[in-house]
Amino acid sequence: MRRRPGGELRDRLRQRDPGFRLVRRAARLTVVASLVFYGCRYGLGNVTLATYALFGTVATGSFAQLPGPAAVRARTLLAAVPVAWALVAVGTVLAVSTAAASAGMLVIGFAVAFAGVGGPRLVGLANALQLFYILACFPPYQPETLPARLGGVTLGVALVALAEVTLWPDPAPVSFARRLAAAAAGLADLVDALADVLVARPGAAEDAAHRHDRAAQLLDEVRMARLPVTARPISAGRRDRAWRDAAGAAQEVLAVAESLASRPDVTGSGDADLAAALRRSAASLRRSAEVAVRRPGTPAGDGPEPVRPLPPSWRAADPARLRVEAAVRALADQVWTHATAVGIATGPRGRRAARPPEAGADRFWYAGRSAWSLYRQQFRAHLTPRSVYLEGAVRLAVALAAARVIAGVVNLQHGFWVLLATLSLMRASASDTRTTLRPALVGTLAGGAAGGLLLLVSPERQAYAALLPLALVLAFGVGPLLGLGWAQALLTLLLIVVFAQLNPSSWQLAGARVVDVAIGAVVGVLAGLLLWPRGSGSDLRRNAGAYLAASGRAAERIVEALAGRADARPAVAAARRAEALATSSFVQYHAERDDPRLSHVEWDRVLAAGHRAGYGGQALLADRRPGALAPWPGPAAALVARATRLSDGYADVGRQVTRGRVDRAPPPAEPDGDIARQVHAMVRDGEDRPEVLSLVEVDGWLTDLDRHLRGVSGSGPPR
Incomplete structure (x- = not known):
């Protein structure tokens, strides 16, 4: 049966314009622009009013690319009206001469474009705001027409905002929160499957492998470079920072789960206590997924529970069981971080989730900070x-x-x-x-x-x-x-x-x-x-290399801090700044044409290696006070030495990344002795403090860092 020509046309249009967003926007723009232009030009006979009403409509209706559902976009447009007034007024005044108008263009052009650092709404408004100054700064110099200019702009923007919610509104886009909730649910399924692997359920390993692929696919949907510009939580505000932390913790849950599943002796190495701990983590991930899709600002309950104490059976564990125990505890730490971040992102302003009683460095320092201070810090960075x-x-x-x-x-x-x-x-290049x-x-x-x-x-x-x-x-x-x-x-x-x-x-x-x-x-x-004719390519190489080096230094300082030898905060702060620059370069790189000179580096693996060092180390430091490893100086010194070798390896690979080609793997950062066996011996000799297991956790984290670093050079397993 042949399809009707109209059906084929709709299919082709749907392929080029999913959801018919362009068609809807064009229809809204046509109605509003025609209405304001006809009314002002022919109804009121005012050319200036008609010009600014029309260009206000076109600027905000076509050049503005705003995130969120229709009501949110409308509120953003209305909030931008005072800024548009200021730009039109300044342009009108500076139109007195070419020199004044050009100098104003230089300053305003930079300020409006750089304001995009603040988040996707500012990015989406940038071109529209540029147009308001550009139109006003040209002759004739007529400051007496300023009221008509401002009236036209107000009319155009207000009608566009009204049309956004009343005339063929776009379907609400898939939000970052929903994408992250789907990823958290996928991770919960994976963690449940790992619990089955620990107790040697038949077919559990194959089930875990399948669920791992599914979870990795869902997590890929929340990577910044994979998201539309308007869907990225990149603003300096508290909520977006919390969403980024929640996504980072979810990535860490996957990394720890991969590390746990890759151990050759994991099958059947656990007992009911460890399996139950994993199932509690899976349940927490599912609760976080439910909270994430709630309307922001509604009560979130009592917040996530901190990591539960270890079961008494840990004292009878052999070295293999101790390694699994440490991995399960590290996974639970990251699940708690994820749940806490989701609670901050969805909770009322100023809310602080409960912290564990033995909390160290504050991962969520931004939760109680003012929006002004957070934006100022991001711009300064x-x-x-x-x-x-x-x-x-x-x-x-x-x-x-x-x-x-x-x-x-x-x-x-x-x-x-x-x-x-x-x-x-x-364009950018x-x-x-x-x-x-x-x-x-x-x-x-x-x-x-x-x-x-x-x-x-x-x-x-x-x-x-x-x-x-x-x-x-x-x-x-x-x-x-x-x-x-x-x-x-x-x-x-x-x-x-x-x-x-x-x-x-x-x-x-x-x-x-x-x-x-x-x-x-x-x-x-x-x-x-x-x-900067090469666009973001050279910046990506430089910033990604610096991010690796800074992450290696942070990992080294974190282990030294846990051993009571250093203060990790400056290095951690430097790694955060390096991450912001590297991530923005990576996102910009994906918006440009492929550069064959950059194809020799697996950029996803580079950022994953830095992320594992930064986020994993901060989680260790957050739940353990500085000096937590000091009671056991021998193993602590061995871990510090290994962290130093890893830091050198990160710096080496970072230098290669800066050159645009990673063709040499760093020397392996082998451990100085088997930490798990040393801990087992200490426990057998009477050590009964649960904190001793932190030695095994840090050792497992360093092993995973070495694995990720080798993945960058192609000598290790892919992430």
Whole structure:
């Protein structure tokens, strides 16, 4: 049976536009833009009001890419209105001269772009906010029109916000919380299967392997590089920090589970006590999954329970059982961290979850901090030339300021279009920007030719008024579906249709559009060639290498702190800063074209090795006070020596990563003796303090770090 042509068209459209989001947005934008433009231009007869109402609509309806469901996006747009007022006012005042407007463009261009450090909402608003200043900073210098300009912007933004929730609202996207809840449920199934492995249930090993693959697949869905930009919890606020910690702890649960499952003597090595401990951890993961999908801000109950005391049977355990015991306890620690972080992310502001009675360093230092202090800290961390956020902000600000200078000096008729082209076509690397040049120019030329022909055939304003809804649908609905060339062609046609109604126009308007886009694109290419032309590639190598070295140092200091020899806090803080830079570089790298020079490094493994050192070590330090290993100086000294060798290995691999190729595995950081056997001997000789098992836990963690580090060089098992 043949399908109807309409069904085939819908299928093709669904493939290009899942959920019909572009179609919905184009429909909303067409309705609102037509309404405000017709009402202001023809109903009120106010050209300035019509111009700013239309561009306020287009800026927030098309250029803004905001996260969350429709109601959240609407609130974000309304909250941005005062910022838009300020940018329009500053642009209106600085339009007095080219020099003032260009200097303002440099400062505001950087400030607005760099504000994206604060989170996805600020990233999504950046281009729209840039447009408000860009439009206002061009002649004619008319400060007396400021009330009309602000009124137009307010009208446009308010109607877009209203349309978001009333006109064909988009289906709510899959939130990070739901993705993480699914991953936690998958981990719970894996941990239950490991409990069956411990008690040697028939078929448990195969079941655990299958559940491991499923859990790893679900956890892959919460990696930052795999998420849409608007779904990443990257803001400096308390909730997003807690979500990141919850995801990090979930990754650690998987890593410890992998380590536990890879032990050759694990099957049948446990008893009912250890199996019950694993099942309690699985139940806690499932509770966390339920809490994660609750509405944020609702009560979370009494919070997760701390790790339970060891069963009395541990004193009779052999070395193999001690290793399993330590791994189970480490897994329970990470489950508690995950549950606590989820509680902070979903709980009311200022809520602090209960901590274990023997807590050490505070993993959740941010829970009681003000939003202002958290954002200030995040911005300060990225005020470095190693930050891709800083580089991108400087690159864009210089390009926009240069384009404003050219437009003012040459006295272009529609200089606004020059900056619009630079903003729209510029990418994070010179090569990516160059790839946009040809289709953009061809598309603009085609659109300009069609618009010029239209101006020659029908110069009457009424014709363009009738064409406006069609031009809006084509520019914002059809163009993005067909590619950059079509998008530029149809946007050019739309701008000609709009400006033909604002002022008397001739066919030369089409030529001006082509020239302006060409100038703006060339400015963007030159800025990309002069300022960090390789994009995030070199930053990724440098920052990932520094992250490995900092993680190795942190691991060494953590073991020294547990042995009572050092303060680990400075090294841990340095590793956190290095992680932020490396992660942002990695995320930016995935947004660019593949660089063959970076294909020699498994970047996921690099970040996993750093993550295991940082998060695993912080969990050990959080639940044990500094000096916890000091009562047993011999084994503690052996662990410190091993941690030092591992730190050297991390630094060595970090230097190789910085060069862009890892072709040499570091020397193995073999233990100085069998720690588990030493602990077993001490227990047999009368040692009855449960804290002695921490020696085995630290030893297991260091073994896992060595495994992850070898995975980076390809000589170890994949993560």
